[in-house]
Amino acid sequence: xxxxxxxxxxxxxxxxxxxxxxxxxYRKINANPLRGLYKKSVQATTGVNExxxxxxxxxxxxxxxxxxxxRGTTEAINMVANGLLLRDDGFGVVNRDAKVVIDIESHHxxxxxxxxxxxxxxxxxxxxxxxxxxxxxxxxxxxxVTGQNFLKRIREVRRTLPKAIxxxxxxxxxxxxxxxxxxxxxxxxAFSGHKFGAPMGIGGLVIxxxxxxxxxxxxxxxxxxxxxxxxxxxxxxxxxxRLEAGTLSVGAIFGLSAAIKVxxxxxxxxxxxxxxxxxxxxxxxxxxKVLVSNGLIVTFQVKDVHPHDVAQILADxxxxxxxGYLCAxxxxxxxxxxxxxxxxxxxxNDKSDVKALVKAVSKVRxxxxxx
Numbered sequence: 261x262x263x264x265x266x267x268x269x270x271x272x273x274x275x276x277x278x279x280x281x282x283x284x285x286y287r288k289i290n291a292n293p294l295r296g297l298y299k300k301s302v303q304a305t306t307g308v309n310e311x312x313x314x315x316x317x318x319x320x321x322x323x324x325x326x327x328x329x330x331r332g333t334t335e336a337i338n339m340v341a342n343g344l345l346l347r348d349d350g351f352g353v354v355n356r357d358a359k360v361v362i363d364i365e366s367h368h369x370x371x372x373x374x375x376x377x378x379x380x381x382x383x384x385x386x387x388x389x390x391x392x393x394x395x396x397x398x399x400x401x402x403x404x405v406t407g408q409n410f411l412k413r414i415r416e417v418r419r420t421l422p423k424a425i426x427x428x429x430x431x432x433x434x435x436x437x438x439x440x441x442x443x444x445x446x447x448x449x450a451f452s453g454h455k456f457g458a459p460m461g462i463g464g465l466v467i468x469x470x471x472x473x474x475x476x477x478x479x480x481x482x483x484x485x486x487x488x489x490x491x492x493x494x495x496x497x498x499x500x501x502r503l504e505a506g507t508l509s510v511g512a513i514f515g516l517s518a519a520i521k522v523x524x525x526x527x528x529x530x531x532x533x534x535x536x537x538x539x540x541x542x543x544x545x546x547x548x549k550v551l552v553s554n555g556l557i558v559t560f561q562v563k564d565v566h567p568h569d570v571a572q573i574l575a576d577x578x579x580x581x582x583x584g585y586l587c588a589x590x591x592x593x594x595x596x597x598x599x600x601x602x603x604x605x606x607x608x609n610d611k612s613d614v615k616a617l618v619k620a621v622s623k624v625r626x627x628x629x630x631x
Contacts (some may be wrong), residue, residue, distance in 0.1 A: 568583050
């Protein structure tokens, strides 16, 4: 049975170049960056630095930005939410009771890091009204539920609040949308490499260097300090190393570089056409309601059938989709939709994947004994 992989919003299949680059690092180099003067350590350091530059170039960042590597978007947003808190150690810029505004479309990874640390967090249904007086605004770049692109809204928020700290959850945006972070006006954008074909476990922050300098380290340990004594505070390393304690996922970083090199935003048009085709055909099936379709995503429900049952029936036919609250429960409840089924496309999908999806969905109600 041929698999129709339509869960790309969760994670894309990995580019062969990225897989090979990660494997080659371990086969041919396998050394820690920054910590050695021998050839392989220097090669590792060079590769990490080249990856930073590749990320900056990908989002058209100017010299005021830097890149902090993390395991992905979730850790990156936690890094900022934790690091911004003002304490007595010289780090941080906002108090715990500062007003933090998040958009209702947010993924849980852009909700929980803020709600766990700040006392005045507003999940906004009306940003125009709610952002007044906000010290921090953290917004969705592209929705993982609807596929909607919010770049215009982010720019409008920056114009309205020129002095607020403005961040973006770029998990569905970086590597999929060709944007200029400098013109966007964001102070930071968090991203995950596996969303655009790089290995899992690597991502990070593209962040204003001035803001990064003020962040409290999220982790403490090796490489983020220049000197440690038995008494007194350590002497911290410069940014970005200060915020990257321990051994980086260097193989994955090499894979990230390779994935960026093969990105082609023009190919997204192919995937978008497939998503539109899928939405059109699904709407023709009795008992199927397409709730929304934008960009690469089609979100739908089958009447009287729980989304998890739909996903299982589709899986039995080799069609891979995501079902449930999609880690965006506040938004789905706000819309009155509840759990849903999501099909998400990439440039390696084709019309046969659409046909497989439509055929499998058309059999769901019958298999459940409803027709």
